[in-house]
Amino acid sequence: MGIVVSVIMLLGLCFLMPIPLINARLLAGAPSSANIVSGLLLLGGLWNSVWFGLQNITAFWGLAALVSGVFMVLAALLIFVPHGSGRLQEVIWLQKVYTAIQPMTLLWLICLSVCFLLYAVTLVQLNLGMPILQ
Numbered sequence: 001m002g003i004v005v006s007v008i009m010l011l012g013l014c015f016l017m018p019i020p021l022i023n024a025r026l027l028a029g030a031p032s033s034a035n036i037v038s039g040l041l042l043l044g045g046l047w048n049s050v051w052f053g054l055q056n057i058t059a060f061w062g063l064a065a066l067v068s069g070v071f072m073v074l075a076a077l078l079i080f081v082p083h084g085s086g087r088l089q090e091v092i093w094l095q096k097v098y099t100a101i102q103p104m105t106l107l108w109l110i111c112l113s114v115c116f117l118l119y120a121v122t123l124v125q126l127n128l129g130m131p132i133l134q
Contacts, residue, residue: 001052002119008044009068009116011037012075016109034083038076045072060133068115074101074108
């Protein structure tokens with residue numbers, strides 16, 4: 001499941017990165033691509049934090065899953081509210097949460113990048129037979 005979560009994080013990072021070349025291609029299919037990516041981020045983030053993270057809260061990887069799951073959910077909101085489509089965009093509390101977290105987009109982007117790097121480096125280490133963080 002680490003590979004799936006890493007790929008979802010990478011998709012979210014590509015959407016949120018302030019790189020015009022990448023964003024222009026991804027947003028060309030908007031709002032359907034924004035809906036898909038934000039939905040994947042939301043589902044992956046909830047699975048990561050609520051299911052795996054809370055079940056293994058005493059272990060390092062449980063805490064890592066909890067933290068990365070929260071950042072994935074925040075990234076889903078940052079993508080869906082301005083770029084997505086549907087009735088959910090009109091929900092008042094969703095707009096309020098977006099207004100609260102939007103000024104700190106760069107911080108969330110950095111935190112999600114760190115989580116992605118932790119997962120990606122660990123997956124490479126596992127595939128090479130190297131020891132990983134416990």
